Amino acid sequence: MKLALTFNIKKDSATNLSASLAADESEGSLSSGRNFKKYLSQNLIENYPERIDDTFAEWDSEETIEAVKSALEAGGHEVDLIECDRDAYEKLKIHNPEFVFNVAEGLSGPSRESQIPSMLEMLNIPFTGSDSVTIGICHDKSRCKEILSYYKIPNSKFFITDAIHKTEKNISFPKFVKPLHEGSSKGIYNSSVVNNSSELRNEILRIKECYDQPSIVEDFLEGKEFTVAMLGNGEDVKVLPIVEINLDTVPEGFNKIYSYEVKWFFDTRESKLDIFRCPADIDPVLYGQIEDVCKAAYLALRIRDWARIDVRLDKNNIPNIVEINPLPGILPDPADNSCYPKAAREYGLDYNAMINAVLNCAFNRTVIKK
Numbered sequence: 001m002k003l004a005l006t007f008n009i010k011k012d013s014a015t016n017l018s019a020s021l022a023a024d025e026s027e028g029s030l031s032s033g034r035n036f037k038k039y040l041s042q043n044l045i046e047n048y049p050e051r052i053d054d055t056f057a058e059w060d061s062e063e064t065i066e067a068v069k070s071a072l073e074a075g076g077h078e079v080d081l082i083e084c085d086r087d088a089y090e091k092l093k094i095h096n097p098e099f100v101f102n103v104a105e106g107l108s109g110p111s112r113e114s115q116i117p118s119m120l121e122m123l124n125i126p127f128t129g130s131d132s133v134t135i136g137i138c139h140d141k142s143r144c145k146e147i148l149s150y151y152k153i154p155n156s157k158f159f160i161t162d163a164i165h166k167t168e169k170n171i172s173f174p175k176f177v178k179p180l181h182e183g184s185s186k187g188i189y190n191s192s193v194v195n196n197s198s199e200l201r202n203e204i205l206r207i208k209e210c211y212d213q214p215s216i217v218e219d220f221l222e223g224k225e226f227t228v229a230m231l232g233n234g235e236d237v238k239v240l241p242i243v244e245i246n247l248d249t250v251p252e253g254f255n256k257i258y259s260y261e262v263k264w265f266f267d268t269r270e271s272k273l274d275i276f277r278c279p280a281d282i283d284p285v286l287y288g289q290i291e292d293v294c295k296a297a298y299l300a301l302r303i304r305d306w307a308r309i310d311v312r313l314d315k316n317n318i319p320n321i322v323e324i325n326p327l328p329g330i331l332p333d334p335a336d337n338s339c340y341p342k343a344a345r346e347y348g349l350d351y352n353a354m355i356n357a358v359l360n361c362a363f364n365r366t367v368i369k370k
């Protein structure tokens with residue numbers, strides 16, 4: 001079949017702070033304020049200069065795009081590459097693919113992940129993954145949690161704020177503060193766990209200044225963390241082997257969270273953290289509870305084909321949904337810690353088989369056979 005692969009690719013400038021500071025915003029940038037150096041510890045700036053800038057953290061590397069393309073070709077398809085830039089709509093119209101494999105995070109704005117799905121819906125071209133509504137909702141952490149709450153699916157209590165004076169009164173601590181519309185742990189640092197009003201205030205200001213957006217302030221979930229790869233549609237969705245995030249590997253002195261520091265500074269190809277346990281080594285009752293809560297969340301949000309769902313236990317050991325990623329990260333090299341491919345491998349799907357399994361879910365859903 002004639003397919004297109006829609007994507008966003010990391011700019012070279014992502015590896016260079018000064019270049020990125022000078023980057024032309026019109027090319028598309030996921031965040032607007034760029035003053036994060038001010039908020040990072042000197043130690044991090046000195047030791048990880050090339051990884052400090054998180055502007056394009058959500059976008060894929062050339063290696064990932066090539067790996068997805070070659071997996072689709074191995075599945076017998078012809079694949080056109082279509083970058084999600086300002087000409088994307090015209091390119092889609094001209095190429096007129098029969099089907100699209102979509103991994104594009106979009107250009108800018110809170111609903112950027114909906115941009116390619118919306119174009120494809122307008123052009124009536126079927127595609128992998130969730131529709132523009134679902135993908136947009138999941139990228140707004142508060143909207144997603146509101147739907148989960150409606151269906152009584154456990155998730156931490158929260159409020160959002162974009163100005164200090166809107167902060168709720170009589171707050172209990174600790175709280176967890178994160179940007180409302182980011183992924184890949186952008187904006188989530190050790191300082192995101194706050195224990196008093198002054199730390200809370202600093203985090204809200206940091207997020208406003210660096211990412212120009214409101215914060216979501218959540219009750220801190222103090223228990224173990226898991227991430228769960230899902231594949232399929234409706235009641236037939238498969239829960240792939242659960243990955244436990246082994247937070248004991250987080251360096252001493254840092255909070256037990258999967259922060260930007262942990263994901264991108266401390267866990268590298270050269271110096272890998274032993275951070276995943278797959279399948280999670282937990283008692284079968286808890287394992288079943290996590291599967292059930294993820295399945296319920298998947299159905300409530302009407303996710304299609306695939307997603308990765310983050311879960312943490314609260315103080316009563318109840319699995320809570322942290323967030324839902326309808327476009328999960330899929331780094332191809334097993335030397336990189338990437339949860340969806342890790343769970344798929346454990347399930348028996350290598351990278352090519354995993355990509356084609358997602359495509360087949362989408363084919364079956366749209367009743368198009370290859």
Ligand SMILES: Nc1ncnc2c1ncn2[C@@H]1O[C@H](COP(=O)(O)OP(=O)(O)OP(=O)(O)O)[C@@H](O)[C@H]1O
Nearest residue numbers: 156176182183184185186218219220221257258323
């Ligand atoms: N309410 C919370 N309580 C405790 N820890 C939390 C909470 N919310 C988030 N975290 C921690 O912060 C990490 C990143 O948060 P979250 O998954 O919401 O961000 P993200 O940037 O969307 O992540 P991803 O890289 O999966 O796209 C989580 O994996 C978890 O370790």
Ligand SMILES: [Mg+2]
Nearest residue numbers: 184185310323
């Ligand atoms: Mg997450």
